[in-house]
Amino acid sequence: MNNHFYGDMSNLGAPYDAVSVQGLGADTSYPWRVRNDATLQLQLRLNTILIKNDMCQLLADGEMGPRTCGAMLWMDENADRLGTTAPMVSVCLNPPETPISPKSCPNGQSQGPAPVVLEEVKPKKKAEIPIWVWGLGIGVIAVGVAMAMKKKKR
Secondary structure: OOOOOOOOOOOOHHHHHHOOOOOOOOOOOOOOOOOOOHHHHHHHHHHHHHOOOOEEOOOOEEEEOOHHHHHHHHHHHHHHHHHHOOOOOHHOOOOOOOOOOOOOOOOOOEEEEOOOOOOOOOOOOOOOOOHHHHHHHHHHHHHHHHHHHHHHHH
16 A cells, blocks of 8 residues: 655745745835935825925935835825825835824925034134143242252252
8 A cells, every 4th residue: 555645845935935034025125214216206206295285295315214104104094185095115014113194384395304504613722721720830840949949958
C-alpha cells in the first residue's frame, strides 16, 4: 500500500515572495519623511482643493508627513461636500505619526512651521575688562612685589 506522495514543494512560499518586508500596506511610492517628487505633486494637487475651501495650504516640501496625511483624511471625511475624494495613500491608513487636520485659513496661507527669521549677525565687541578687575590685578602684583622686597632685606 502506497499512501505517501512525494512531490516538489520548493515553490510553497512563492505567492508570498512579492510581499513587501516594510509591512502590510506599505506604499513605496510615498515614503514617510523622505523627499519625493510623487509626494510633491500630491501636495500641490491637495493645495488647490484646500485653497478653494478656505483651508490652510500644505507646505509643499515633497515629504509625506502628518499634515499631508491629515489633509487626505480630511478630504476623505468631507468627500460629499467637496464633490471629490483624495487619493488615499496606504501609509496614511496607519501612519507612524498622528495625522494633523488642516485648519481654516481664509487667506490661503501655508500650514506648517513658521519660517525662521535669522537675526542679523553683529560682530562681537572686544571683551572689555572692568576697571575693578584691573585694580585688583595691580593690587595683587603690588603686594607680591612688596613681600618679595621685604624678604630680600632680611
